[in-house]
Amino acid sequence: MSEYPISSRTQLKRSPKKACYDKQQIREILDEALVCHVSTHWHGQPLVQPTIHWVDGDYLYIHGSSKNGLFQALLAGQPAAICVTLLDGLVFARSAFHHSVNYRSVMIYAQAELIDEEQEKRRQLDLLMERVREGRSLEARPANDTELKATAVLAFKLEEVSAKIRRGGPIDEAEDMQLDVWAGVQPITQVLGEIELD
Amino acid sequence: MSEYPISSRTQLKRSPKKACYDKQQIREILDEALVCHVSTHWHGQPLVQPTIHWVDGDYLYIHGSSKNGLFQALLAGQPAAICVTLLDGLVFARSAFHHSVNYRSVMIYAQAELIDEEQEKRRQLDLLMERVREGRSLEARPANDTELKATAVLAFKLEEVSAKIRRGGPIDEAEDMQLDVWAGVQPITQVLGEIELD
Numbered sequence: 001m002s003e004y005p006i007s008s009r010t011q012l013k014r015s016p017k018k019a020c021y022d023k024q025q026i027r028e029i030l031d032e033a034l035v036c037h038v039s040t041h042w043h044g045q046p047l048v049q050p051t052i053h054w055v056d057g058d059y060l061y062i063h064g065s066s067k068n069g070l071f072q073a074l075l076a077g078q079p080a081a082i083c084v085t086l087l088d089g090l091v092f093a094r095s096a097f098h099h100s101v102n103y104r105s106v107m108i109y110a111q112a113e114l115i116d117e118e119q120e121k122r123r124q125l126d127l128l129m130e131r132v133r134e135g136r137s138l139e140a141r142p143a144n145d146t147e148l149k150a151t152a153v154l155a156f157k158l159e160e161v162s163a164k165i166r167r168g169g170p171i172d173e174a175e176d177m178q179l180d181v182w183a184g185v186q187p188i189t190q191v192l193g194e195i196e197l198d
Numbered sequence: 199m200s201e202y203p204i205s206s207r208t209q210l211k212r213s214p215k216k217a218c219y220d221k222q223q224i225r226e227i228l229d230e231a232l233v234c235h236v237s238t239h240w241h242g243q244p245l246v247q248p249t250i251h252w253v254d255g256d257y258l259y260i261h262g263s264s265k266n267g268l269f270q271a272l273l274a275g276q277p278a279a280i281c282v283t284l285l286d287g288l289v290f291a292r293s294a295f296h297h298s299v300n301y302r303s304v305m306i307y308a309q310a311e312l313i314d315e316e317q318e319k320r321r322q323l324d325l326l327m328e329r330v331r332e333g334r335s336l337e338a339r340p341a342n343d344t345e346l347k348a349t350a351v352l353a354f355k356l357e358e359v360s361a362k363i364r365r366g367g368p369i370d371e372a373e374d375m376q377l378d379v380w381a382g383v384q385p386i387t388q389v390l391g392e393i394e395l396d
Contacts, residue, residue, distance in 0.1 A: 080244060081243070092334070181338055184396045190285075195382045
């Protein structure tokens with residue numbers, strides 16, 4: 001199946017044209033973005049945290065300190081909502097109201113699963129390094145047992161997933177088109193520079 | 199006072215050196231970032247949503263459709279956690295474990311306040327336009343009453359606020375420094391391009 005099924009949580013109610021459930025397009029957004037925001041709640045308080053993520057098969061993965069408070073809430077069974085956002089441009093319309101931004105964002109609702117088996121944990125952490133820089137997992141000194149124990153790897157099954165995408169120029173009201181106001185799009189890109197050696 | 203007071207939620211437990219409560223530095227991060235992630239929970243489910251924000255005085259503001267589900271939860275009194283993240287670089291260490299990222303992120307815990315008074319609502323939406331492009335609020339056709347009504351503006355008092363900042367090169371274990379592994383930082387920048395006129 002090439003699309004994620006639509007759930008009550010992933011159905012876009014107000015901008016159905018911006019909705020996307022296509023697995024390939026969603027995978028591309030997840031691969032391009034270097035940061036996701038993971039949220040949950042714990043004792044009535046919302047928690048949200050930025051972290052790098054990676055995808056392998058049908059799962060999105062994150063890692064962090066085993067002592068991380070949000071991780072502990074997730075491992076206690078609290079549900080996660082994970083958002084990945086790429087900002088692509090500022091959209092200037094002729095009216096204030098129709099100003100907008102171009103973006104590609106993905107929402108994932110899932111329960112965390114702890115990756116505890118050593119070989120799979122090492123394999124996933126290698127995939128993270130490879131995602132950031134091909135070949136890096138073969139260069140760096142691998143984690144020792146203490147380091148591996150200090151790191152928690154969480155997996156989230158990609159099942160209840162949607163994307164919201166806005167592309168293109170401003171959409172003005174017909175009666176505003178003759179106004180003497182410039183309109184357009186200012187593109188935004190994330191640029192990775194040259195590595196500065198240590 | 200030049201620093202936000204530390205609360206149990208904004209105290210960094212594991213990386214105190216990365217903690218920052220300086221109001222000026224936090225304001226700079228909030229002004230530089232174009233996107234924040236707002237999270238709360240509703241009927242046991244976590245919600246998280248990306249949106250553009252702006253700062254005026256002691257408040258951070260967001261806007262969106264009056265019908266937005268997350269906004270309705272916030273206006274029903276649910277607490278918000280808001281995260282603003284700037285990714286500044288990929289940090290390559292000699293060991294897998296000490297790979298990291300350079301970033302500046304801000305956490306805000308607050309209750310939403312609805313900006314309902316028309317003049318103040320218009321003034322805040324003008325500030326949003328001015329933040330994106332100076333002078334724009336004087337160029338674009340102002341919102342009419344219908345458009346203004348369709349837009350909700352929420353304010354969050356900046357009181358329980360902290361930043362977490364990582365800068366600089368990799369920090370390797372002393373015994374790894376002689377390894378024949380390159381290390382360094384790959385800078386990441388967000389670039390706003392030339393406006394493409396509509």
